[in-house]
Amino acid sequence: MTFETQDLMPTDAGLTRAAAILRAGGLVAMPTETVYGLAGDARNGVAMARIFAAKARPTFNPLIAHVTGVEMAETLAIFDDRSRAVAAAFWPGALTLVLPLRADAGLSPLVTAGLETVAIRCPAHPVAQALLRAFGGPLAAPSANPSGRVSPTRADHVRQGLGGRIDAVLDGGPCAVGIESTILGLDGAPTLLRPGGVPVEALEAMLGPVGVGGDAHKPNAPGQLASHYAPEAGVRLGVTAPDEGEVWVGFGTDSKGAALSLSPGGDLVEAAAALFQTLRDADAMAGPGGRIAFAPVPETGLGRAINDRLRRAAAPRP
Known part of the structure; x- marks a missing residue:
């Protein structure tokens, strides 16, 4: 099924139209400070199924529910003093919390992948x-x-990848952080499930040591699949002297x-x-069968998240 993907601006009229599309079970790409997200009503199973279909995303890979603040979040998850303190310190911002699901949350099971x-x-x-x-x-x-492909940090990236598959793109300009959120598990001992826009050092300054978790074969949060963020070209890492014909990306x-x-x-x-715009530019320069x-x-601060994305971009493709 194809759609006429609408271009919306963040005016009162554009936001009203986007909200109406979402209430009708449609999909709207929205800007966040990290990357553009493909938004749908988290309580609507049909809308959630459309997200997985539009992205060709495996249904065992859970989604992130976006909320206005802690008050809305507490209708979905069970918070304690520790998780409330972390939310107060880092929200709004580039941190996702994994918490026990409330029995009466009303979310589609596709959001949590049945977890x-x-x-x-x-x-x-x-x-x-x-x-x-x-x-x-x-x-x-x-x-x-x-x-599995390169994440979008501009509205044009969304149109290139999902045009005709979704109802609308809400254009909020380029994303400032440009890399997905850090995911922190707080359903037990603090556990880093995905490095991202909040450095783990900032979390450890508040919580003490943070463990590392996640399973590519049975994800308990997004961004854990071994191959992800991949351009068409092959990717090689840690290169100080590129081979002939490789597009070398410096730092x-x-x-x-x-x-x-x-x-x-x-x-x-x-x-x-x-990062993601550079991956796209390098991919275009490399051309078919090329290498980056x-x-x-x-491997410090945001470098941990950058290297995580690059390792997944370089991983063998499924």
Whole structure:
């Protein structure tokens, strides 16, 4: 089935139209500070099935429910003092919490992939917040791209990947963070389930040591599949001397001669914001059957999330 994908602007009229589409079970790509999300009514099973179909996403991979704040989140998940404190410190923002699902949450089982936990985020982007308020309920919103491919940080990226498969794109401009949210499991000991826009060091400063979890074969949060964020070209990592014909993507001042750079000055915030657009640009330069080589990126702060995405982009394709 194909759709005439509407282009909407974040005006009162555009937000009203987007909310009406969502209430009717439709899908609207919305901007967040991390990446564009493909939003649908998290309580509507048909809408959730449409998300999985539009993205060709495996249904065992759970979704993130987006909310206006803690009050709405507590209708979906069981919070305790610790999780409330973390939410107060990092919401709205690029942190997703995985918490025990409330029995009366009313979410489609597709959102949680049948698990007894739910992933919840309160986005900071003003357009996402405006749409959540206009809609009046939780929106499940995985990244608005075909499953496994490079995540979208601009409305044009969404149109390129999902045009004709979804009802509308709400254009809020480029995403500032440019990399998906950090996912923190708090249904037991604090566990990092996906590195992202909030560095784990910031979480550990509040919580103490944070373990690492996640299973590519049985995900309990998004972003855990071994192959993900993949361009068409092959990807090689940690490259200081590229092979002939490779598109070399540099980082910092040691990558002179690189065709592209995540950050010439070695700024991890700049690199995170540029990552997915750079992957797309390098893919276009490499062409069919080409290869992309990435210079080393430090495994600290946002570098952990950047390297996580790059490792998944370089993994063998299913």
